[in-house]
Amino acid sequence: MKRTTKQRRAPAERPGEILSAALALFVEKGFAATRLDDVAERAGLSKAAIYLYFDDKTALLRGVIRQTVSANIGTVEALAKAHRGPIGALLPAILDFMASRLEETPMASIAKLVIAESRAFPEIGRFYLTEVIGRGVPLLEGLIARGIATGEFRQVDPGFTVRSLVSPMLLAMLWKTVFEPLGGEKLDVRGLARHHADLMLHALRPVADPRT
Template identity: 45%
Template structure:
């Protein structure tokens, strides 16, 4: 049996995931503008008409690909928030370690670099990233910070700005490693950054010291 026949004999249920994997690889390698739906279909081993059954535009395909890449990672972060039971002191170290290990080791940094590179020419990319990632994480943290302020555990200040101060350095670190990791030996240790930043930011946010 030829490779082409094997691809067509796969279960239909597997096709969307295979299309998304192919799309991710091509978006990351070629950029959004240069990636054609016909190339994605070819890479996934499906007819272009089959691809259109699932995704009617390239933007819709990109949105689904982002969700596909982030589902496990963001789900783990949200689960950590549940386990932390609303405690920012318990959540922040886990959240930053997730960024250092799960997210940094995935395709997420490459997707973020793609959004930064092509976002001005294709504003929908930035909107998709904001809706699927940024708002989701900032809303989670902002809610926890607001609740902590009401209990007197978190210092006064704009909860959203506090949330940005938590995640900002890790985003910078992940991007730094993505862009310059091959140029530095040893490269940036993201797990060390996560640990140090968690301690620093919590000492600034909590009304009582962590070790009090």
């Protein structure tokens, strides 16, 4: 008897297939309108098979966020941990990495989804706040504080500086998911990241003593 594609799949592959199907549907239909039956059909599995790996639809979205966004935070954490030398050499690399993820992965669509659905489903926003923002912002604040402590950067508020640093990436996320589909010009996100890194590094330079 011929075995079906479903039967040939390795169990280890199924969570990834389920998350890929869920992400596609969440982006197409929104979180509220997506049913687990839809995810099962898109993944080519039974609904019962989904429950082997995920408790409910919210757990699916948490899995999507972990797989697509949280993993990127882990990469930035590794970059920061391995970096030796001036922080000014690291910040452009971090912004370029963020820009590449916005251009090459569904990260922008997930962020838009979280923004759109968090009012009706606040647990989604709280999870993103903890899992993504709660890890990323302190990490970057620590880098800015290191630069201040070594005299590489002038005295600035690390929290405000981090929010200024990442704000163009939020603009890029909105532009790519909202305005480009409506006919807006295509945004060079990595070019924007390079430009903004240059502006930020100039702004962070210590102010020269006028007496010297």
